[in-house]
Amino acid sequence: MTLESDLVTRHPLTLAADPGRVIAKLFLPGEEGSEVHSRAAGIVARVLALTDDEVAGLVAALLARFEPRHRDYQGTLTRHAAIMAPRVRAPTELSPSRTLLLGACFTAEYAVEGAAVTNPSAVAHPDQSGLPAGALRLVLSLRAVGEGHLSSIGFAVGVIGPGPTVRLEPRTGPLTTGLAVPVAWERGRLRALLADHGLDDEVTRSVLDALDALDGSLVGGDLEQAFARMPADLLRRPQAAGILAGIRSVAGTLRRVEFPADSALAQRVLWPTVASESKGMEDARFVRFTAPDGAVDYRATYTAYDGTDVLPRLLTSPDLRMFTTSPLTGQAARNKGMALFPRLVGGRHLALCRSDGETTGLTVSEDGLVWEPFRPVHEPRAIFELIQVGNCGSPIETSAGWLVLTHGVGPMRTYTVGAILLDLEDPSIVVAALPEPLLTPTGTEAEGYIPNVVYSCGGLIHDGRLWLPYGIGDSRVGMASVPVDALLARMRP
Incomplete structure (x- = not known):
C-alpha cells in the first residue's frame, strides 16, 4: 500500500471561495x-x-x-x-x-474570493482560551483570488483536536483592510536597500548625507527635508529626477497596517499597498517565530507580484492585528517560495528558498532581512518532481530533524506534496526523504482552476500528528493529517 492510502487521513472539511466576502x-x-x-x-x-x-x-x-x-x-x-x-x-x-x-x-x-481561495499555511492562534484538553486553535492564512486574478491574504480560524478531528469557525461579518499608519526606516537599512536597487550614485549619496545630518536614527518625514538640502548642481543633472523618484519608490516599500481591535481575525484582509505587489500578494508562508530571549511573534514571507516581476517580501506581526510589511534583499531574495525557520540556528536566521526556480536551497542572514546566496539542498530527482521542487512552508522542528514539506512538479504539470528531513544542527544536510508523495491530487482533487494541483504553504504538529492544510486545484482548501512517528518511519536515508 502507498503511504497516502494507509497513513494519511483526508478530513471531511472543504473551505471554498465565498463571493460574498x-x-x-x-x-x-x-x-x-x-x-x-x-x-x-x-x-x-x-x-x-x-x-x-x-x-x-x-x-x-x-x-x-x-x-x-x-x-x-x-x-x-x-x-x-x-x-x-x-x-x-x-x-x-x-x-x-x-x-x-x-x-x-x-x-x-x-x-476578494470571487475566483478562488487556496494555498493555506497554518500556525497556532495567539488565543488558546476556552478549549478542551487536547485541542488547539489554529490560524489558516489564505491566498484569496478575485477579479483580474488579483491576490490578497485572508484568514480563517479552526480547531484541531482532541484527537484526529478538525472544524472551522464561521467566517462572518464585514471585511476590513485595516488602516495604514506611518512607519519610519532605520537609516542603515534604507541605505542598504537603495544600494540593492542599484541606487549608489552621487545624487543618492547626497540624499543619504543630508539624512545623516538630520537628528535621529529613523527616516520618516526627513526624506523631503533631505531632498530640499541637495546641492542645486546635482538637481540640474538630467538623471536627478529619475533617481529621486527611485529613492521615493524604495522608501515607500515599508508599510504598517493596523486592524480594528474589535475585528475578528477572519474579517481581516491584507490588501496590496505598494507598487511591487500591485497585482497581488501570493502564497504567504506564516511561522510562529521564537527569538533567543523567548519572545514570540508571527512572521511570513509572501510573493509580491506587479504584473511582470515577482519578489519575496516579509510580514511581521506581534498579534496578527498589526502587520509590518517590508522588502527583503540579497541574492537569495529573488524568486518565489522563501520559508523562514521558526528560530535561529547557530545564531543566524535561516530560510529555504528557490532562487534558481527549480531547486530547494538554504540561505542565511544575520538580521533576517539581507539574505546570502543559497546553497542547494534538494534537487529534482524523484519521478514525481522531474520538473521542479520547492518547499511547502517553514521547516517544522522534530527530535529527528527539521521536517520540510515539499512540493514536486512532475509530468503533466502535476503538483504533489512530499517530505524531506534536514539535520537539526546543519540544515544543509538532508538526512532522509520520503520516497513517494505524501499527497497526490486524486479523484475530484484533480479538478479546479488549475488542474492536478495539491499545494500547501505550511502545516504544524499537534498531539503527535502533522496537520496539513492544502490547496486543491488553486480553487479551494482541504485538510489532511498523518501521525508524525509513522511518517518519519517511512522516510529513507
Missing part, C-alpha cells in the same frame, strides 16, 4: 481599460448637477443596500470623496449627502 475599494472609471484620459471631471459635474432631493434619495438607497455589508461604509465614501475633492470647483461646498454620493461614484465592491 467583499471590500469597498477606490474605483476610478476607465482604469480597468487602461484609459489615459480621466473621466473624473465629467462624473463630478454630473453629481453636482443633481438636485438635493435626488441626492437624498440616492444616498438613502445606497446606505440601505451597502452599509450592512461594510465596516465604516460612510467613512470609506467620505475618504474616497476627499481624493476627488480637487475636481470640485471652489467655492462649492458639498453637503454630507452629496459628499457620500460623490464618494460612491468612485467606489466599487471587490469580491
Whole structure:
C-alpha cells in the first residue's frame, strides 16, 4: 500500500471561495481599460448637477443596500470623496449627502474570493482560551483570488483536536483592510536597500548625507527635508529626477497596517499597498517565530507580484492585528517560495528558498532581512518532481530533524506534496526523504482552476500528528493529517 492510502487521513472539511466576502475599494472609471484620459471631471459635474432631493434619495438607497455589508461604509465614501475633492470647483461646498454620493461614484465592491481561495499555511492562534484538553486553535492564512486574478491574504480560524478531528469557525461579518499608519526606516537599512536597487550614485549619496545630518536614527518625514538640502548642481543633472523618484519608490516599500481591535481575525484582509505587489500578494508562508530571549511573534514571507516581476517580501506581526510589511534583499531574495525557520540556528536566521526556480536551497542572514546566496539542498530527482521542487512552508522542528514539506512538479504539470528531513544542527544536510508523495491530487482533487494541483504553504504538529492544510486545484482548501512517528518511519536515508 502507498503511504497516502494507509497513513494519511483526508478530513471531511472543504473551505471554498465565498463571493460574498467583499471590500469597498477606490474605483476610478476607465482604469480597468487602461484609459489615459480621466473621466473624473465629467462624473463630478454630473453629481453636482443633481438636485438635493435626488441626492437624498440616492444616498438613502445606497446606505440601505451597502452599509450592512461594510465596516465604516460612510467613512470609506467620505475618504474616497476627499481624493476627488480637487475636481470640485471652489467655492462649492458639498453637503454630507452629496459628499457620500460623490464618494460612491468612485467606489466599487471587490469580491476578494470571487475566483478562488487556496494555498493555506497554518500556525497556532495567539488565543488558546476556552478549549478542551487536547485541542488547539489554529490560524489558516489564505491566498484569496478575485477579479483580474488579483491576490490578497485572508484568514480563517479552526480547531484541531482532541484527537484526529478538525472544524472551522464561521467566517462572518464585514471585511476590513485595516488602516495604514506611518512607519519610519532605520537609516542603515534604507541605505542598504537603495544600494540593492542599484541606487549608489552621487545624487543618492547626497540624499543619504543630508539624512545623516538630520537628528535621529529613523527616516520618516526627513526624506523631503533631505531632498530640499541637495546641492542645486546635482538637481540640474538630467538623471536627478529619475533617481529621486527611485529613492521615493524604495522608501515607500515599508508599510504598517493596523486592524480594528474589535475585528475578528477572519474579517481581516491584507490588501496590496505598494507598487511591487500591485497585482497581488501570493502564497504567504506564516511561522510562529521564537527569538533567543523567548519572545514570540508571527512572521511570513509572501510573493509580491506587479504584473511582470515577482519578489519575496516579509510580514511581521506581534498579534496578527498589526502587520509590518517590508522588502527583503540579497541574492537569495529573488524568486518565489522563501520559508523562514521558526528560530535561529547557530545564531543566524535561516530560510529555504528557490532562487534558481527549480531547486530547494538554504540561505542565511544575520538580521533576517539581507539574505546570502543559497546553497542547494534538494534537487529534482524523484519521478514525481522531474520538473521542479520547492518547499511547502517553514521547516517544522522534530527530535529527528527539521521536517520540510515539499512540493514536486512532475509530468503533466502535476503538483504533489512530499517530505524531506534536514539535520537539526546543519540544515544543509538532508538526512532522509520520503520516497513517494505524501499527497497526490486524486479523484475530484484533480479538478479546479488549475488542474492536478495539491499545494500547501505550511502545516504544524499537534498531539503527535502533522496537520496539513492544502490547496486543491488553486480553487479551494482541504485538510489532511498523518501521525508524525509513522511518517518519519517511512522516510529513507
